[in-house]
Amino acid sequence: MNPANPPLPDRYAVLGHPVAHSQSPFIHAEFARQTGEAITYGRIESPLDAFEATVRAFIASADAEAGLGPARGCNITVPFKFQVLPLASRASERAVLAQAANVLRFDADGWFADNTDGTGLVRDIQQHAGVPLAGQRVLLIGAGGAAAGVLGPLIEAGCASVTVANRTRDKAVQLVQRHAAWADRHGVALAATGLDAAGSAFDVVLNSSASSLAGAGVPVSAAVLRPGALAIDLMYGPAAQPFLDWAEAHGATARDGLGMLVEQAAGAFQLWRGVMPDTPPVLAALRARLAAKG
Secondary structure, three states: OOOOOOOOOEEEEEEEOOOOOOOHHHHHHHHHHHHOOOEEEEEEEOOOOOHHHHHHHHHHOOEHHHOEOOEEEEEEOOOOHHHOHHHOOEEOHHHHHHOOOOEEEEEOOEEEEEOOHHHHHHHHHHHHOOOOOOOOEEEEEOOOHHHHHHHHHHHHOOOOEEEEEEOOHHHHHHHHHHOHHHHHHHOOEEEEEEHHHOOOOEEEEEEOOOHHHHOOOOOOOHHHEEEEEEEEEOOOHHHOHHHHHHHHHOOOEEEOOHHHHHHHHHHHHHHHHOOOOOHHHHHHHHHHHHHHHO
């Protein structure tokens, strides 16, 4: 290798629609600085009807003369997570269970798909929030892509029970049925219910529904919160604030989704680079960055 011509950095990106708001480039730049990994990371807005073509164009865009190194992987965000698995030649067990993926790694023998959303949430709850999940009663609000990504790791963490509550109960039933064998293997009780019969006094309440994005009210009764419960909205910023205000007003400890965002990114970084970054300083830097923006 000619030291005067070092190899170009490997490239990564987040693909979504919309994607301009994504904090992933900042997070991965911090990871790269911390670990000394030579990468670049950007945002790519994909047309709604051209996800696969957009991924392939990203890979094909490598151009040494233009200073563009090889594309090695990407993150996938809404609304494309359910489109990933059919394109991958291999997938992790957790991605198959979720039927959705938020990470692709471009290997020589094909694309590898993974889902780090749930493990990111579990790490945030247990490491950053300091709440062990083993033996806890958990309410998961929503049964869409976000819920699909986190249910398996919540079960694996050893919760006593997980109740999935959704506006359309049948969708919650389908998600629970898909995870039934996984729950049996880990000794976790699973239940599906409508929003109006979610239950009461849960230790951990997780809002993965679209209510935050839609600016709608909290879709469950405050009875779901036991005193001192941990209540997390998987969104962050202004979208999460109504849920956080509601949780605090009813005696819960409220938390947004920034910790999960950083931890799922760390899982992707480890998949790509083989090293796990130190996340607390990156989470602190991200909170400071967003606070400075107002």
